[in-house]
Amino acid sequence: NAGVTQTPKFRVLKTGQSMTLLCAQDMNHEYMYWYRQDPGMGLRLIHYSVGEGTTAKGEVPDGYNVSRLKKQNFLLGLESAAPSQTSVYFCASRYSGENEQFFGPGTRLTVL
């Protein structure tokens, strides 16, 4: 039981490049979330999903897209990376009957 995993762990992009971050969970959780963590700002919700095939915007969705084609996977895409997207990205998931969220190890992204 690996819990919540994220790939890659680190990535450096140039402005304008695109990439996809992958989150996978093996706990059969319905809900999945993408957050970004920035110094002095805590965690802010980017997008979330309440189930396979459904996604919704969080607090800071601009510049990001997501997809949930399979229940266990939640992908976060950056179509044209900007330096303001330099951050640590965390994925989380939870069971529908509980409010506790389980977090992945994070992806450290730098956009030059």
Place this chain on the structure above:
Amino acid sequence: AQRVTQPEKLLSVFKGAPVELKCNYSYSGSPELFWYVQYSRQRLQLLLRHISRESIKGFTADLNKGETSFHLKKPFAQEEDSAMYYCALSIMNTGFQKLVFGTGTRLLVSP
């Protein structure tokens, strides 16, 4: 609006000293609060939730609805407690549950 406030960015104490990390919330509904801990460059882990009313690693937190607070306390800090601590409020928004996080407090315990 829903909000979680952690007024201290950094709390520095000596080993063996008592610790209190402050958390205040603003929410019109029935609050459910959590403390998450993040050790250096690791994932966030659940430390406490108010509904369980348990003590984890010597930490306790009591929900005070009158003061809208959920402060985290430990009577004797240890060096291994050094970490980032986030208070989080569970809210319902358009039928969907989400967590609202505070900005975090870094606890530094010196020998």
